[in-house]
Amino acid sequence: MAGILKVDQVQSDSNLSFQVAGANVAYMNSTGLQMTGGTLSLSGTTIIPAVGQIAFPATQNASADANTLDDYEEGTWTPTIAGISSYSSQLGVYVKVGKFVHVYGLLEFTDSGSLTALDITNFPFTIANNSFYPVGALFPVTGFSSGAAAPVLQGTPNSTQARGYYTTDSSGANYNSYNSTALASGINFEFSLSYIATA
Amino acid sequence: MSTFTETKTVDQITVTENGTVLYREATRISKDGEQIAQTFHRTSLTPGQDYSDQPDNVKAICAVAHTPAVIAAYQAQIEANRLGQ
Numbered sequence: 492m493a494g495i496l497k498v499d500q501v502q503s504d505s506n507l508s509f510q511v512a513g514a515n516v517a518y519m520n521s522t523g524l525q526m527t528g529g530t531l532s533l534s535g536t537t538i539i540p541a542v543g544q545i546a547f548p549a550t551q552n553a554s555a556d557a558n559t560l561d562d563y564e565e566g567t568w569t570p571t572i573a574g575i576s577s578y579s580s581q582l583g584v585y586v587k588v589g590k591f592v593h594v595y596g597l598l599e600f601t602d603s604g605s606l607t608a609l610d611i612t613n614f615p616f617t618i619a620n621n622s623f624y625p626v627g628a629l630f631p632v633t634g635f636s637s638g639a640a641a642p643v644l645q646g647t648p649n650s651t652q653a654r655g656y657y658t659t660d661s662s663g664a665n666y667n668s669y670n671s672t673a674l675a676s677g678i679n680f681e682f683s684l685s686y687i688a689t690a
Numbered sequence: 691m692s693t694f695t696e697t698k699t700v701d702q703i704t705v706t707e708n709g710t711v712l713y714r715e716a717t718r719i720s721k722d723g724e725q726i727a728q729t730f731h732r733t734s735l736t737p738g739q740d741y742s743d744q745p746d747n748v749k750a751i752c753a754v755a756h757t758p759a760v761i762a763a764y765q766a767q768i769e770a771n772r773l774g775q
Contacts, residue, residue, distance in 0.1 A: 539723070549716075549728075550702060566714075566730030585732065615732035617706050624773045648771045651710055651734035689706070 494547035510525075553690045560589050566615070570682075573610040573652070577601070580679075585615045592616050592688045599679040609655035609669035611644070616688040620649035627684030634678030638670065646686050653684055666690050694775035695720045700745050708767060709737040709760040730769050 506518040517526045551562040568583040580599035585592060594614060618625065625646035635642070639657040643666070646653040655674060656666040667673070702714040712734045719727040733748075735741050740760040741752040 497714065501736065552717055553692060564730060566732055568732045612736065613734050615712070615734065617710060617712065617734070649708060651712070651736060652768075652770065 493558070502679045518527070520567035545555065551690065562590075563588055568594070568596075568615040569613055569636075570598055570611050572606070573608070573612050574604065574606050575600050583613075583615075587616060590688050590690065591685065593683065593685045595681070595683045597679075597681045602676055603671045603674040606669070606671045606674065609674070610652050611655065611682065612635035612652040614646075614651040614653070614684075617651055617660060618646045618648050618653075618689045621690050622648070623687070624648065625653075625684055626688075627653065627682060629682045630680060632679040632681065634675045634677055635680070636673045639667075641666075642669075642680075644682050644684055646684055649689075653682075654679065655682075692721050693723075700747060703748060703751055705751065705755050708764050709755050709757075710764075711735040711741075711748065711752050712756055713745075715745075737761040 506520045508515050511517065515527055517524065519525070545563075547563045551564075554561040559589040564585075564587045566585055568585055569581050571578075571581065571584045574583060575583075578598065578600045580597055582598075583594060583596040585594045587593075592615070594667060596611065598611070627644040627646065629642040629644045631639075631642055635657075638659050641658045644657050655669045657669060658666050675688045697718050697720070699716055699718070700713050701716040702712075704712045706712065712732065715731045715733070717729045717731070718725050732743070735744065735748070735752055735756075737756045739756075741749055741756075744752065
């Protein structure tokens, strides 16, 4: 394909422009190399960012291609328990790489009241809507009944929440949902969950 | 002397198919008018959840999205999607 290499000294920003069929496809100026569309193909080349950073746009440009990395974001969120309105501590952080999301949280509250389930809500991204149930860790610090052993966290597909489960020492693999009976007072726990998001 | 400012703004609001409203609050630090740092805090509001203490623009969207029918469908979907007891 015929092209033109043009050094543009007319414009005030002095672009080094690359044109195909009279249209700019890329230009270089004091801010760097800018492409106006298309794909930058670097076959046989290793990309080595001199400053060690790759920046994604603040708003994800989602790709359906299985080999395309389309997002990175890190931030905070505020975990909550459905049915609990008062907390001593609510801390949450997340990292999202493509569709992969990892969340960590810490919750502390005084009274479980009449809680029928330990549903952690307000996750920063929706869990993908499929038949895969992400399983995470739940670490009881204080306030969990002695018979409520082997705590785990299970995400609910197509939602922004996960439920805490436990088993009793004698019942083996039959997990029960946490409720106010399995929780005492001064409840404090940490948790983490990795899951695939919807986009 | 440089002037530093901090602004908070809801820069993304998404409504999913089942009515969940997800939004992102960006905290931006500027030096002499030029942004030098940015952090994010995310929140999700499921149908039926109290949103009275949320930002006004988020409340307006929740008021439209969280209809009684959407709330009922979401609750049914959550129960159906739970694998455990």
